[in-house]
Amino acid sequence: MAAALPRAGLTGSIHLRLLGGLRRQGRDGNAVLRQVADFLRGGLAVDAALLGAAFLLMLQHVKPTRGDVFPLAIVALGVVVGFPLLTALALQHITAAHSIVFIGLLPLSTAIFGVLRGGERPKPAFWLFSILGASTVAGFALSRSDGGSVVGDLLMVAAIVLCGLGYAEGATLARRLGGWQVISWALLLSLPLTAVIALFTLPGSWSGVSAPAWISLAYVSIFSMLVGFLFWYRGLAIGGIAGVGQLQLLQPFFGLTLAALLLHEPVAWTMIASTAVVVLCVVGAKRFA
Numbered sequence: 001m002a003a004a005l006p007r008a009g010l011t012g013s014i015h016l017r018l019l020g021g022l023r024r025q026g027r028d029g030n031a032v033l034r035q036v037a038d039f040l041r042g043g044l045a046v047d048a049a050l051l052g053a054a055f056l057l058m059l060q061h062v063k064p065t066r067g068d069v070f071p072l073a074i075v076a077l078g079v080v081v082g083f084p085l086l087t088a089l090a091l092q093h094i095t096a097a098h099s100i101v102f103i104g105l106l107p108l109s110t111a112i113f114g115v116l117r118g119g120e121r122p123k124p125a126f127w128l129f130s131i132l133g134a135s136t137v138a139g140f141a142l143s144r145s146d147g148g149s150v151v152g153d154l155l156m157v158a159a160i161v162l163c164g165l166g167y168a169e170g171a172t173l174a175r176r177l178g179g180w181q182v183i184s185w186a187l188l189l190s191l192p193l194t195a196v197i198a199l200f201t202l203p204g205s206w207s208g209v210s211a212p213a214w215i216s217l218a219y220v221s222i223f224s225m226l227v228g229f230l231f232w233y234r235g236l237a238i239g240g241i242a243g244v245g246q247l248q249l250l251q252p253f254f255g256l257t258l259a260a261l262l263l264h265e266p267v268a269w270t271m272i273a274s275t276a277v278v279v280l281c282v283v284g285a286k287r288f289a
Contacts, residue, residue: 044217045080045187045194048225052184061181068177069189071169075182076190078166079229085197086159093152097144100252102156104137107248109164114241117168122242125288130242133249133281140274141252167245170229171236179233183226243289246282253278 055061064072090099108130114120173182235244253275260267 044084044221044225045190046198047221049187049191049194051222051226052180052187055180056184056188059180061184062177064173064177064181064185068173071173072182072185072189075166075170075173075186078162078164079170079183080166080186080190080225081193082162083159083166084225086155086162090152090155090159093149094156097141098152099156100141100144100255101138102153102160103251104134104141104249105160106163106251107246108134109160110167110245110248111164111242113165113168114171114245117165118172118241120240120242120289123288126242126285129281129284129288130246133246133278133285136274136277136281137249137252140270143270167232167236168241170233171241174233174237179237180230182233183229187226239286240289243286246285246289249278249282250275 087099111120111122111126111130115122170179170182170186177185235247238244253271256267256271
């Protein structure tokens with residue numbers, strides 16, 4: 001269960017903050033950073049796919065059957081292509097802070113698809129804690145948000161639906177294939193599309209990208225798109241999709257904690273109170289999952 005925390009918190013928060021920051025600077029006039037943000041939609045997945053291919057070549061693994069192709073395609077659509085692409089598009093219309101409103105709904109989306117695709121049957125009390133936790137995150141995010149747009153909001157809703165589906169489908173496959181095999185095959189399956197996206201959005205110049213931005217790019221490519229999923233799918237497969245998926249409620253607070261530690265942003269009392277409520281919701285949801 002604890003192994004799922006890196007994917008649920010740190011990598012996802014850094015991913016959104018990196019894209020949001022580059023997009024915001026791009027809107028402020030830096031065309032290079034705007035091109036880099038566009039390139040990230042496909043470039044991250046291409047880098048991760050090459051690493052996944054190396055894993056498959058070097059390590060022993062269970063080969064997927066013909067019947068696994070469609071579920072793997074769902075995983076690829078949900079977490080490799082759909083979520084990164086739709087959130088990148090949404091961040092052209094809304095801020096990263098506003099996107100947290102929707103990220104708070106991701107655990108609920110994952111749990112619903114865990115029932116529909118994974119065959120899980122959580123107790124009624126689980127849904128109470130899950131909805132309360134999602135409402136707490138969304139309410140906290142709304143109190144800090146400067147508003148959004150209809151287009152951006154709709155793109156984020158679509159991203160959350162596809163991501164929840166991809167998480168549940170991947171966790172179901174991971175019970176038989178293994179976590180790292182699922183994400184590696186999904187990355188390879190989506191490689192033709194992500195390579196085309198990366199090729200057509202390749203920046204003409206990288207001169208405006210700083211060293212910290214390169215480090216962030218490498219981190220997100222390796223951990224957010226590949227390594228984090230190794231632990232995440234394993235945790236979902238072992239602990240249950242609905243229950244372990246509630247750990248994602250902590251993601252916004254991991255991001256804000258990192259912002260406080262690394263960027264020296266202030267920590268409001270509402271963040272501490274909301275985090276305490278969310279932790280209780282996660283514990284309650286896991287108990288009744």
